[in-house]
Each structure stands twice: as structure tokens, then as C-alpha cells.
Amino acid sequence: MALAHKVHLSPPACLRRVDRLKRAGLIDATVALLNPQALGAGMLVMIGVVLDRSTPESFSAFEKAAAKISGCMECHVVTGEFDYFMLVRTRDGESFNRLHAEQLLYLPGVRQIRSFIVLKQVLSTTQIPL
Template structure:
């Protein structure tokens, strides 16, 4: 029998609330979604067990930790083989300041999202790590001038 992955209105409301504030105490969450504290906790635990809530994290203000430079890096590999993709992806996971790595279709193979202190720190990262990633043929760098929207909230 296949597991039902559907979410009801209450589950979706719980997810919306927790995306906005994962520190919300269970009693306050229960009030917001109109459940008893016990029923609410049971639903949250079920959402975690099902892998819908993968983990809970703290969102840090980049300015507070002097990481205000945001950079998109497009990477073209020299070969398009499963091995070259695997080697690149393994190395990219440990790249300093790398927040995201995505295999994409189009003019580049991957987009990396990096956060660093400043241009000088990015140049050091570029010369010391990025161009040394396995299989890199070409890099295209895009510096973010202004963040218009940055969110982790999914529209559930």
C-alpha cells in the first residue's frame, strides 16, 4: 500500500507558521492552528517523520557576521559525464561560503550561490578554490548589487 503524501489544511497551516518562526512554542502554534497542544505536537512530529519538515535552523543576518557579498557563479565543466558531475558535486559541497549548488540546463552546467565578506575575499576564494574544482572549464561570476527578495518560505 502506498503512503498518502497529501497535506490537509491544518498541516499546511502548521507548515506556514513554522516557516515564519520555527522557535514558536508548541502551545502558541497550537493556538494559531486551532488544535490542542497534544494534537499539534503529534502533527508536527508526523510531519518530521514523513520528511516534510527536514530540519530546523537559525537564519543569521549576513551583516551581523560580516558576510554581505552575495555572488552567483555559473560553472561550465570540461566534460559532461556522470563521473565529472559526481566529482564536481562532491567538491562543491565543501566549498567555503557555498550556500547552494544546482545542476541546470542551459549555457552553464551549475550555478553556485556563495556568500563572502567582500570582493577581496571572493577573489581569494575564486583563485584558491573555485577554479580548482574538478572539471571546471569556465566560470561566469555575477555579483549581487541589491537583494530584492530572499526567503526560505515555500507557498504551502
């Protein structure tokens, strides 16, 4: 209803257009953006990972394991000093320490993990510039 009002369409016409955009593959999903602090996940950590080998098997094993890390919001293959960057949300420093000791240290094929605790989030958006 809010979207229809915002784009000056009737709700049924708006729904038809949204359905068409979904079928065309332009809309992947409809989501709610939750408040991390309210949910006890206020600490944001960026993690740089270097693998000990650059083989398809080592990348595949790491990616499967990384997808299971508690609080992992994103995982990207990158160029440069690291092979991957992960974005992880956790409650606080103590919970991140536990995550590090119980999960991150056991990721397969990892030579080095460097963690960067976010002090202040300056910009975070889901909007793609059109």
C-alpha cells in the same frame, strides 16, 4: 509555543502534529535563519560553471568538490549555458577574490566560471507555496 499560538492549538498537540509531519517526510529540518550581514557574510555571489566534459565522473567529481567550497549555500545542476549555478556567501570583494583564487579555480573539470555579484536582494524566501 509561538507556532501553537499561531495555529490555535495547545503546545503538546502542536508538537505531536509537527512530529507527525517530520515522520511523514514533509518537514526535512527545523532551522534558524541567520542574518548574513551580522555574521560577516554580507556579499552574495551567483556563480555559473561550465564543465569541460559531460560525463558522470566529471559531474560527480565537481559536486564533491563544490560541497567543500567555503560559504557555498547552494549548488544546482541547470540547463542552458551553464552546467551548474552556485550560490556563495562571503564577507566582501577581497574575501571573494581570495575564495576565487584559492578554491574556485581548483574545482575539477571546470572550463569556465562566471561570477555575478548580487547588488540588491529583491526576494529571498524559504516558503514553498501551498
